[in-house]
Amino acid sequence: MSPILPLGVALRAWQSSASLLFRSAIWLPFLLMAGIQALALGLLLGFHHDLLLPVGAPLVEMLAGREAMHYPVLYLALPMMFAKVNLGINVLVASLASGVATVLFARAFGSANVGSAWRAAFRSWPVLIVLAALSIALVLGVSYLTSLVPEETRSGSRGVRWGVRALSLLLFVLVQSMLAYTTAWVVLRGQSIWPALRDSVRVAFRTFLPTFIVVGIPALLLYPFSYAVGRVEWIASKFRPEMVSALIGVQLFFELVATFVVVGAITRLFLWRMGAAR
């Protein structure tokens, strides 16, 4: 098979998704997720305000210890704290949002047998939560695997360091690709956890390269942000500690757009594979 073909399929999937960028109804679940992320970030950053202190201070202390309640330590600990909060948001909210978005995309792509997006997603929410938790557990497992490379080996060689980063990103994209179709199987076909997992992997294998490209390219494009966020001490010392929160904000914005495009493209590929698209 020509390598151009999967790339063409991926491009068509992105194009289909991007053509819906101005449909406000589809943005709603993504905006819900982004709103909650923004609230969480705001709560962490503004914990010192008298109104937020009763909730913000215990939260900051729980996530990063007492030291994080000092300036500028808060900003140094912010990426780690927000990553922890974001795990919870991903499991509880992003799972629902992606379910709603998948139904909305399917409807926009002309899939006839889909009902109310919110109702369908709410009905499948527990299953979506379990699948999101599983996905996060696998991603954390990948991070753990790469952390097994000894620190001395990593710090001793630039090649090893970048090799580990590349391997980590590759494994992340692979895991995400394998699980990419679970939401579609659950909300569009009403499957439960294990069948959804099994069939997602099956579809991912059958559509491997397009799926890998659709998931992998946005992940690659977003990598500079996560790389920069990992260098908070440098950023805080070179510029201002507040730059860290600005960077996380920018990262969230681009992640939001990328998630929109990826969810749309995956739904398009799913419908294409199922032969349900017009």
Added chain:
Amino acid sequence: MRAWALLACGLLLAACGVDGHVGARFRAERDLFRANQMYRDASIRPSLVKDADWRELAARYQGLTDRYSASLGATSPTTAEQELQTISAGALFAAARIFGSLQDSTQVLEIFGRLEREFGHMAAVAGEVALARAGIAEGRHDAESAIRYYQTVVDRVEPDPQDAGVAGAVLDLPLRIARLRANGHPEDAKDVYLQARRYYEDKVASHPGTLIQIDARTRLAEIAADLGDWRASTRSLRQVEADLRVQDPPPRDPAVIRYYIAGSMSRGDAPKDSLEQALESVLADYPQSDAAIQARGSLADLALVSGQIDEAIAHLDRLRADRCELVRAGERDLVDHLAVDRRDERVSGRSRRDGPRDAVRAHRIPIWVWCWSKMPHFE
């Protein structure tokens, strides 16, 4: 539903335990951080910063104290409140430092007064103010006031040699007081040093195995040296070195203490052989220490003084081989010096025949012998 209720209860309980000053402390730290950043930026080229800008920065520090010290209560403060007090006092100190650099003593003394009034209950702040006032008094040659302020610090602040603030300076002060008093009344020197010695002996006894004990013993050696009792000084230093050698890693370089021992022996008119032995023991036991360079140089000095030029050159050759970068810096210095001399000779039409250059020529000593004379000397 039960889970939500539990979460709400948990948050409520956590909220009850929150110290209300945590938020104010964070904001104060942020404002201080920003003011300090402005101070650092201005300090890069202080001459380019107008006096009015410095005063504005000082006002910013003072404003920080005004803003955050208003909410402070003096009775049983929480940790966050204590830290907030420290930040507020620190901001005032920073303002005083700026006014000090502007030579505005009126403002400095006003700030010190405010610090004593508002933060005098904090031992560290009272100590810092007293230390600063003592410095000013010494500058004015007012030894009595300086002694009084130093004594306030000693009475109120527990020494901590690792502290960068006033606690780190406390151990020096009893000796400083004794020296000031002895300068004023040399006839009472023994008595005033006795008081200082008691202080240090007490610290040695009450802080076994700590840096305080080591530093206090070093001061005891200094007291003995001041009183001309070089044997006692050497004995104390030997004890300090023994204390340091059992610690891993030692908080101070034991090689330096060994070098001081040699210094103490030299002042105590020890025979040349034992002095040489002491210096060579620094080289043998601590070859990697910077004190070894000094010991090698002192050996060269000793040889030069005894007229053993070859031995001196041998030591300096070794020094050059071991730490050539230092010697090279000295050589560059000498080359510059000679270039200036030659220019002077051309201008004046005569050659200067004094100074170390002649010693170099007379004994045909390699250039680095003269370089050595530019380095720190063994006394």
